[in-house]
Each structure stands twice: as structure tokens, then as C-alpha cells.
Amino acid sequence: MLSVEDLRKSFTTDRGELRAVQDLSFTVEDGRFYTLLGPSGCGKTTTLRCVAGLERAERGRITIGGRVVSGNGTFVPPQSRGIGMVFQSYAIWPHMNVFENVAYPLKVAKPRPSKEQIAAAVQEALVLVGLEGLEQRPAPQLSGGQQQRLALARALVRDPKLLLLDEPLSNLDAKLRERMRIDLRELQRRLRITTVYVTHDQLEALFLSHRVAVMQEGRIAQEGTPREIYGGPASGFVADFVGxxxxxxxxxxxxxxxxxxxxxxxxxxxxxxxxxxxxxxxxxxxxxxxxxxxxxxxxxxxxxxxxxxxxxxxxxxxxxxxxxxxxxxxxxxxxxxxxxxxxxxxxxxxxxxxxxxxxxxxxxxxxxxx
Known part of the structure; x- marks a missing residue:
């Protein structure tokens, strides 16, 4: 389970202090798909980066699987939080082939698995995302959809407690994006991995999620199931943004x-x-x-x-x-x-x-x- 309590994060800009996240709280139950949905600048990606440990919140507490990873004087670095993450840009290493990209998180892990264990874990991850048989293909020769699958395999290879996805489909064309939505939903439901997804795409949020939090100016404007959000908006902003x-x-x-x-x-x-x-x-x-x-x-x-x-x-x-x-x-x-x-x-x-x-x-x- 993921718990975020009273999270606050600010940045200093040339116009003064910008409070990107304002006293934000939400909980994601084990095995559920939770989406932070909102327009650019609403604080959704900053929230995700705080959960990942890529940003330090100045206030609040983050708990992953019952363990406090941020808050109360504690800050656990990203590599020790038991998470997998897919970035909007995929962050695929172009000098590595498919196998090497997926294997890298295991090779730098402490303790490091054996060579046989790494090979087995990589193969399992590639089968999950449908890239088996492409182990030796150079990363730059992959299509956009294949690169997205590769990034997902790399995020899953360490069997994380929590999967974080930052607009992973935004760089795909419309047809491929629709196909990947279906595949991602099926994979998450099959693995039952706790997932937090960030997007500005209302259709993605409604299709993929068990619960959706619509964000506005660093706060949650409304949280609920996709049907609750779409059919019973709590405010004019939510009604206008979602659909x-x-x-x-x-x-x-x-x-x-x-x-x-x-x-x-x-x-x-x-x-x-x-x-x-x-x-x-x-x-x-x-x-x-x-x-x-x-x-x-x-x-x-x-x-x-x-x-x-x-x-x-x-x-x-x-x-x-x-x-x-x-x-x-x-x-x-x-x-x-x-x-x-x-x-x-x-x-x-x-x-x-x-x-x-x-x-x-x-x-x-x-x-x-x-």
C-alpha cells in the first residue's frame, strides 16, 4: 500500500516561491491502479517524483508497504524504495541492447543476483511485455511502442512493490497509444502490482484506473472511481476537465x-x-x-x-x-x-x-x- 499524507513541495522561481504540491493526501490500496490526472502545472508529476524519491518534500510523510520512506526525519533514496518507474521519455540507454537495458537494474543491485538469476529475470520481464526474441536488438532500432515496452520491462524486472508511470504513452501515435492502454491495463490486472499513473489524458485515466484523483493547483479537486468522477463531478473544473x-x-x-x-x-x-x-x-x-x-x-x-x-x-x-x-x-x-x-x-x-x-x-x- 502507498500512503501520502500532507505532502507539500515548493520551488523557487524568478517570480518567487511556487508551491507545486499543497498539503496533498491520498492512499493507494495494494494491487490497485491509481491515476493522478490534471492539466500541466497542477503538481501531478512533482507528486510522483516525491513518491519516487527524486524530489524531497519539505513537509509530509510517504509510506510504501508500511515503511516510511519520506518524513519524520527519514529519507530513503530512490534505489532503496522498492519501486519501478517509467518516465515520459522512457530513458532507454542507446548504447545498450534490449537485454542489457533490462538487466542493468539487477546488475547494480545490492546484493547482486547471479548471472543465471539475472538472465531468468530479464527473460521473464521481456515475456511479460511481449519483447521476447529481441534480446540482442540495439535499443535505437526499436519502434516507439517497443521502447515503451522496454522501459516497462526494466521497471518490472526487480519485482517492485510499487510501479510509477509518468505519462508513458504521450509520445506514441493515437493508434499505438490505444493498443498500449489495453496492454498496460491487462498487465497490471494480471500482476496485481500497485500502480500510480500520471497523465493529462482523461481517456487514459478513465480506462486504466481503479481510482482517479483530479488535481488542480497542487491539490486534489476530486477523488473517486472513473464513473464517479465522470458522472458526478464535484466542481465546474472537474466537469470541464474530465470529458x-x-x-x-x-x-x-x-x-x-x-x-x-x-x-x-x-x-x-x-x-x-x-x-x-x-x-x-x-x-x-x-x-x-x-x-x-x-x-x-x-x-x-x-x-x-x-x-x-x-x-x-x-x-x-x-x-x-x-x-x-x-x-x-x-x-x-x-x-x-x-x-x-x-x-x-x-x-x-x-x-x-x-x-x-x-x-x-x-x-x-x-x-x-x-
Whole structure:
């Protein structure tokens, strides 16, 4: 198990002190995949580096497997923490072949395993990541995906208690990144190795993780399962960062919220009294676009301002009462710009958040050609 308690880390810049991590606490249970998700500069990589021992926190305690490795006057160096780590750049040694890269952590370990033990451990790690048979290939001759697998094999070869991954898929093309997501998830579930993953990619976080911590300005804005984070965001920032959505200004009523010129039937949080300012958050996949009206609740007439074909769906912007509503439609649907359409917002798919001052960037009226 990994435990991080009241972690704080600052850096001195030309603009003064920058507090990268602010009193951060979280726990990762044994065998679980935990992701630190957030935009650039939110403190996620600094947190990971503190866990690895590559940065010294000025406050807080880090415990790995019941052993304090940082805090209370203790600082255990990285090589003695029982961790494996994959960096964003992979850090593959170009003057070594595949076998030598994976074997290196064992060769410098104390006590050093025997030659036979090293060979067996390297072979096992290469089989795990699908690189068996490439032991003698020079590292520079590997593809991007193979280099990522090599870095993962090197991180696993010492059978670490904790695996740390710092945006390991960000340098791969989209198709390969999707394949590696699947492989990484399957490998982690099979090995049941406790894993902390850092990314700014929401899809990666939702797909890979048992639990996700969304970070904002050095703090955790919300922690939960992928479904909890996506379906029940705790703030405007989380709703906007994790997935796409439309924010519609609203006022809470007894039966829902008043937005788009009328009452929208939905369930508002219990702590929001009638009259409170709020936002109605609509995920595009939950907004139904029709060419004709029906008797469905929360159905609004609007004008289709943008329709973009994206292969598996149509990405649409519908203007309703001066607000731009983003929606998705089946790719076979025949829709045209400036067409009158009806959009439905199912009551159980409407998310209502208190107006906390967060303002997402407005949706453009035109983001793609028809």
C-alpha cells in the first residue's frame, strides 16, 4: 500500500516561491491502479517524483508497504524504495541492447543476483511485455511502442512493490497509444502490482484506473472511481476537465432548474436551495438530437449551427435560446447547418452544479467545416 499524507513541495522561481504540491493526501490500496490526472502545472508529476524519491518534500510523510520512506526525519533514496518507474521519455540507454537495458537494474543491485538469476529475470520481464526474441536488438532500432515496452520491462524486472508511470504513452501515435492502454491495463490486472499513473489524458485515466484523483493547483479537486468522477463531478473544473460538456447558467427550482427560458426537469443537489445560482452540465453523448419534436421531457427547439463528421459520430452545436449546446448524433443521420432540430436532455443525465465561479471557455459557433 502507498500512503501520502500532507505532502507539500515548493520551488523557487524568478517570480518567487511556487508551491507545486499543497498539503496533498491520498492512499493507494495494494494491487490497485491509481491515476493522478490534471492539466500541466497542477503538481501531478512533482507528486510522483516525491513518491519516487527524486524530489524531497519539505513537509509530509510517504509510506510504501508500511515503511516510511519520506518524513519524520527519514529519507530513503530512490534505489532503496522498492519501486519501478517509467518516465515520459522512457530513458532507454542507446548504447545498450534490449537485454542489457533490462538487466542493468539487477546488475547494480545490492546484493547482486547471479548471472543465471539475472538472465531468468530479464527473460521473464521481456515475456511479460511481449519483447521476447529481441534480446540482442540495439535499443535505437526499436519502434516507439517497443521502447515503451522496454522501459516497462526494466521497471518490472526487480519485482517492485510499487510501479510509477509518468505519462508513458504521450509520445506514441493515437493508434499505438490505444493498443498500449489495453496492454498496460491487462498487465497490471494480471500482476496485481500497485500502480500510480500520471497523465493529462482523461481517456487514459478513465480506462486504466481503479481510482482517479483530479488535481488542480497542487491539490486534489476530486477523488473517486472513473464513473464517479465522470458522472458526478464535484466542481465546474472537474466537469470541464474530465470529458466534454456544455455549461448552461441556471437557477435552482423546486422541480429542477430554470435554464434556457424554462424549467428543466432534473435532480439538483440537496444542498442547493430554490433560487440558488447553478450550472446545468450536459455531456454531448447524453443530448439527443432529433429532426422532429416528440413528447419527451426537457425537449427544446434549436438551430443546428455546426455539424462535423468524425467517423463514428456527428459532432453538433445546436443553438438553443442563445446558448450553444454540444451534442452527438449517429453518423448516418442527415443533418444540415442552420436546420431546425429538437434536442432532448434526459432528466437522469442532467448534472447540476453550484455556481462556484468557474467559467469554461465558450464553445465556438463554428469548430469544423460541414
Amino acid at each position: 466534454m460538456g456544455t455549461f448552461v447558467p441556471a437557477d435552482v427550482t423546486a422541480s429542477g432548474v430554470r435554464a434556457l427560458g424554462r424549467v428543466v426537469v432534473c435532480e439538483a443537489p440537496g444542498d442547493l436551495a430554490p433560487g440558488a445560482k447553478a450550472h446545468l452540465v450536459l455531456r454531448p453523448e447524453n443530448v439527443v438530437v432529433r429532426e422532429r419534436p416528440t413528447a419527451a421531457p426537457n425537449e427544446f427547439e434549436g438551430t443546428l449551427r455546426v455539424v462535423a463528421f468524425l467517423g463514428d459520430h456527428l459532432d453538433c452545436l445546436v443553438e438553443v435560446q442563445g446558448e450553444m449546446i454540444r451534442a452527438r448524433a449517429h453518423p448516418a443521420t442527415r443533418l444540415a447547418r442552420d436546420q431546425t432540430v429538437w434536442v432532448e436532455m434526459p432528466p437522469d443525465q442532467c448534472v447540476v452544479l453550484a455556481d462556484d465561479g468557474f467559467r469554461p471557455r465558450p464553445l465556438a459557433r463554428s469548430f469544423a467545416d460541414e
